[in-house]
Amino acid sequence: MTLHRPESLEDALALSGGGAALLAGGTDLYPGLRDGAPPPKLIDLTRIASMKGITRSDSGWRIGGATTWTAIVKADLPPLFDGLKAAAREVGSVQIQNAGTLAGNLCNASPAADGVPALLALDASVELASAGGTRVLPLEGFILGPRRTALEPSEILSAIHIPDVPGQGAFLKLGARKYLVISIAMVAATVTTSAGRIETARIAVGACSPVARRLSALETQLVGATQDEVFARTGAYAFDELSPIDDVRASAGYRLDAVTALVARTVANAMETL
Secondary structure, eight states: EEEESSSSHHHHHHOTTTTHHHHHHHSTTHHHHGOOOOOOOEEEOTOOOOGSSSEEEEEEEEETTBBBBBHHHSSSSOOOHHHHHHHHTTTOOOOHOOOOOOOOHHHHHOOOOOOHHHHHHHEEEEEEEEEEOOOOOOOOHHEETEEEEEOOOEEEEEEEOOOOOOOOEEEEEEEEESSSSSOOOEEEEEEEEEETTTEEEEEESSSSSSEEEEEHHHHHHHTTHHHHHHHHHHHHOOOTTTOOOOSOOOHHHHHHHHHHHHHHHHHHHHHHHH
16 A cells, blocks of 8 residues: 655545545544555545635635544634534544544445534535536535445545524534444534524434434424424424434434434524524
């Protein structure tokens, strides 16, 4: 295996393809190397300045794909990002947060990836760069299934784009313990309110289906709800978008019960400071 450390996205793209593996934090990649032969090329993206950091423009926010979870936690961001910040604190240990990146979390495409529901609730899109140009996909269209994405072999997830809109975010995760745990269920939400009632809501659930899911129908049903009414409306919702499984962490039935409570609490938390 040959290690390459390009300092520009163009150089990285010239090296990509041909079975090359992309390395940012490596927190998922390195453990996976134990299961088979190493790739012929390993491309370390951490020296590419354009893939790091958070910027704001008239069109919204851009987060470089190689931005770490620790950088998200420490960034000066508006309340809309509170859910993403909370999710960042749940990604493994502090050491993992220091190395792990947003792009790595998305490209690994785990059903229990902590960052995905929070980014879905932010209506995020991904920027996919190749030698032939750049395309942008909604995050919902990027993750296709467990460990499957729309990323082509010659592409690099160079950035995440988030609309610059008002709102407050929140995130809750249920696991068997407080830290270093794979989720039983997790929920992210962003809301806007007027006179104590929800005007808009975006809600996403992870670890309860092959990919994290937005709950569009529930978002519509919660419009006009007060904080107290959120619990009743959520309790009456069927959660048909989800397809939880039985595994060593929890049964499918328990996951659905947990999601009902988590969604209501997450939305209520997001309303508290508005």
